[in-house]
Amino acid sequence: MELNRILLKLSGEALAGNAGKGFSEDEVMRVASEVKKVTDLGIQVCVVIGGGNFWRGRSSNDMDRVKADQIGMLATVMNCIYAADAFRRAGMKTRIMTPFVCGDVAELYVRDKAIEAMENGEVVFFAGGSGHPYFSTDMPAVLRAVETKCDAVLSAKAIDGVYDSDPKINPDAKKFEEMEMSDIVDKKLGVIDLASAVLAMEQHMPMILFGLNEEGSILRAVKGEKVGTKINA
Numbered sequence: 199m200e201l202n203r204i205l206l207k208l209s210g211e212a213l214a215g216n217a218g219k220g221f222s223e224d225e226v227m228r229v230a231s232e233v234k235k236v237t238d239l240g241i242q243v244c245v246v247i248g249g250g251n252f253w254r255g256r257s258s259n260d261m262d263r264v265k266a267d268q269i270g271m272l273a274t275v276m277n278c279i280y281a282a283d284a285f286r287r288a289g290m291k292t293r294i295m296t297p298f299v300c301g302d303v304a305e306l307y308v309r310d311k312a313i314e315a316m317e318n319g320e321v322v323f324f325a326g327g328s329g330h331p332y333f334s335t336d337m338p339a340v341l342r343a344v345e346t347k348c349d350a351v352l353s354a355k356a357i358d359g360v361y362d363s364d365p366k367i368n369p370d371a372k373k374f375e376e377m378e379m380s381d382i383v384d385k386k387l388g389v390i391d392l393a394s395a396v397l398a399m400e401q402h403m404p405m406i407l408f409g410l411n412e413e414g415s416i417l418r419a420v421k422g423e424k425v426g427t428k429i430n431a
Contacts, residue, residue: 199349199350199404199422199428200349201241201349201350201420201422202240202241202242202349203241203242203243203244203316203346203347203348203349204236204241204242204243204244204348204349204350204351204352204420205243205244205245205246205339205342205343205346205348205350205351205352206233206243206244206245206246206352206354206416207245207246207247207248207335207336207339207351207352207353207354208229208245208246208247208248208281208354208410209247209248209250209354209355209356209410210247210248210249210250210251210252210273210274210277211248211250211251211356212225212229212354212355212356212410213225213226213229213247213251213277213280213281214251218251219251219252220251220252221251221280223284226280226281226284227284227287227288229281229284229354229410229416230281230284230285230287230288230290231288232414232416232417233245233285233288233290233321233416234285234288234289234290235417236416236417236420237290237319237321239420241420242316242317242319243316243321243322244312244316244321244322244323244324244342244343244346244348245278245281245321245322245323245324246274246323246324246335246338246339246342247274247277247278247281247323247325247335248274248277248334248335249270249271249272249273249274249276249277249335250273251273251277252273252276252277253266253269253270253273254270263331263332264331267327267331267332267333268331270327271298271326271327271329272326274325274326274327274335275294275296275300275303275304275325275326277325278294278304278323278324278325279294279303279304279325281323282294282321282323285321290320290321291318291319291320291321292320292321292322292323293305293312293315293320293321293322293323294322294323294325295307295308295311295312295322295323295324295325296324296325296326296329297326297327297328297329298326298329300325300326304325304326307324309345309346312324312342312346313346313347316346324338324339324342328341333391333393333394334391334394336390336391336394336395337391337393337394337397339351339353339394340390340394340397340398340401340403341397343403344397344398344401344403348403349404350403350404350405350406351398351403351404351405351406352405352406352408352416352419352420353390353405353406353407353408354408354409354410354415354416355389355407355408355409355410356409356410356411357389357409358373358408358409358411358412358426359373359374359375359407359408359409359426359427360373360374360377360382360387360389360407360426360427360429361373361374362374362387373427374427375424375427375428376427376428376429376430377427377428377429377430378429378430378431379395379398379399379404379405379429379430379431380399382395382399382429383395383396383399389407390405390407398429398431399431401431402431403431404428404429404430404431405428405429405431406419406425406426406427406428406429407426407427407429408425408426408427409426412425
């Protein structure tokens with residue numbers, strides 16, 4: 199798989215490091231320095247970050263789901279502001295786009311502007327999710343990748359690939375080195391949400407799911423080395 203333009207999906211927890219919440223500057227700068235090596239290869243990069251280091255789900259079952267999801271969207275904006283600053287310090291030009299107005303914090307998402315920015319060497323951060331409730335950040339990751347004609351989604355998670363069962367519970371869980379997106383949908387494996395997997399399958403958007411904590415995993419995935427699980431679409 200030749201990669202010229204990628205969407206990098208980062209979990210919010212990845213920015214927190216061992217703390218679990220907030221930001222770990224060391225961890226974010228490590229990711230930034232690795233992405234810099236990717237852009238130095240001439241590969242165009244856009245980024246979606248989850249908000250789990252600040253907000254996940256609802257604070258209680260009584261809380262309105264729409265309001266809870268709106269808080270989650272704003273958490274992703276905070277994460278993108280922080281990460282974009284770290285990327286700039288690592289020597290990259292960055293741009294933050296959101297699907298809703300955020301004053302001078304970010305600009306409204308426009309597909310053609312996002313593509314132009316990447317073609318000009320900027321790393322584009324898609325913050326604010328899809329702008330709609332009832333979707334995890336898996337959806338904007340796949341959606342923006344499809345819209346901006348990325349070659350693949352690289353999903354960096356705490357887990358190092360797709361397993362047939364939870365490896366934390368089952369020590370004999372089998373890791374898949376390669377599989378089809380239809381397997382994710384049919385078996386409801388849960389590594390990405392079902393709606394996002396269906397969209398990726400329908401639009402033929404491949405994904406590489408790997409562990410962010412593995413040294414050099416982003417660069418290795420870009421270079422086509424065996425890392426994590428390759429999900430064909």
